Amino acid sequence: MAARRAFLHRVALVWNGGTRCTSGLSRAVAPEGSQRKGKTLLQFLADRFYDVEALREYLFQKQVSKVHQENRSFTLIKERYGPYIAGAYFVLKQGGAVKFQGKEEWIRSKGHGHFFLQLLSFQAVPVEAVDASDCAINYEGLDNLLALKELQSLSLQRCPHVDDWCLSRLHQLANSLQELSLAGCPRISERGLACLHHLQNLRRLDISDLPAVSNPGLTQILVEEMLPNCEVLGAEWAQGLKSGLEEQSRGTASPSCA
Numbered sequence: 001m002a003a004r005r006a007f008l009h010r011v012a013l014v015w016n017g018g019t020r021c022t023s024g025l026s027r028a029v030a031p032e033g034s035q036r037k038g039k040t041l042l043q044f045l046a047d048r049f050y051d052v053e054a055l056r057e058y059l060f061q062k063q064v065s066k067v068h069q070e071n072r073s074f075t076l077i078k079e080r081y082g083p084y085i086a087g088a089y090f091v092l093k094q095g096g097a098v099k100f101q102g103k104e105e106w107i108r109s110k111g112h113g114h115f116f117l118q119l120l121s122f123q124a125v126p127v128e129a130v131d132a133s134d135c136a137i138n139y140e141g142l143d144n145l146l147a148l149k150e151l152q153s154l155s156l157q158r159c160p161h162v163d164d165w166c167l168s169r170l171h172q173l174a175n176s177l178q179e180l181s182l183a184g185c186p187r188i189s190e191r192g193l194a195c196l197h198h199l200q201n202l203r204r205l206d207i208s209d210l211p212a213v214s215n216p217g218l219t220q221i222l223v224e225e226m227l228p229n230c231e232v233l234g235a236e237w238a239q240g241l242k243s244g245l246e247e248q249s250r251g252t253a254s255p256s257c258a
Helices: 002-016 041-048 052-070 075-081 083-093 116-122 190-198 216-226 235-252
Strands: 097-100 127-131 153-155 179-181 204-206 231-233
Touching (some): 083 116
Parallel strands (some): 127 153, 153 179, 204 231
C-alpha cells in the first residue's frame, strides 16, 4: 500500500506540473474540433503505462517483498543477545511497543530506529507484553514472538496479515498468554478462532470487528464455551444475536386466541 501511495504521489507531481509533459506521450489525434485542450489523469496513466496489469503486478510483488523483509528473523541478534532482545527489536522495528517484566513503562520506537542500545539493559529480562497493533506481522514473523515464552499480553489489533494460520501457531504461548486482542483483523475467521482452544490460561480475549467471521454473535458464544475462564469481548456481536433471536421469537409466536 505504501509503495502504491508513493507511486501515485510521483504521478501527481508530474501531473500537477502541467499537461505539457504529456503532450508527447500519445500520438493519437482526435478528429478536429473534438480534441480537448487538456488530458484527464486517467488518459495520462493510459498513455504512460500500456500494460496496467503488469504495473499492478509489479506494485503487488514489491509490497509482498517488503512485508517478507519486515518479517525476517533476527537470527544474529538472537544468538548474541538472546530471544528477549531479538523479539523486542522485531516488534519495535515494526512500529509496535514492548514492556519488560517488572517494568511499568512501555518502550516504543521513536521512528528513527535508535532503540537498540536501550534494549541491551534488558537482556536477561523477559518480555511481558507486546503491542503490535497495525503492524505488518505475518506467519513467518511470528517466529520472533513465539520465542517469548513468558509473554502474558499480546495485541494484534488491525494487523492486515494475521490470519487463521497465524492463530494455529499461538498454542506455543499457551503456558503464559493471558490477554490477546485480535480486534479488527480482516483475515481471521471462525476456523482460526477454533485454534485458540489451546490457550486455556487466557483471561481476556478481544474478537470484535472481524469481517471474515460470518456469524459473529454465535461465534462469540462458542468461544466463550471453549474458553470458560476467559472474558470474551465483542458484546455488540452477542447483543446483535440476542436481538435477532428475540425478533425471530416474536415472528414465530403462536397467535393468541380471542
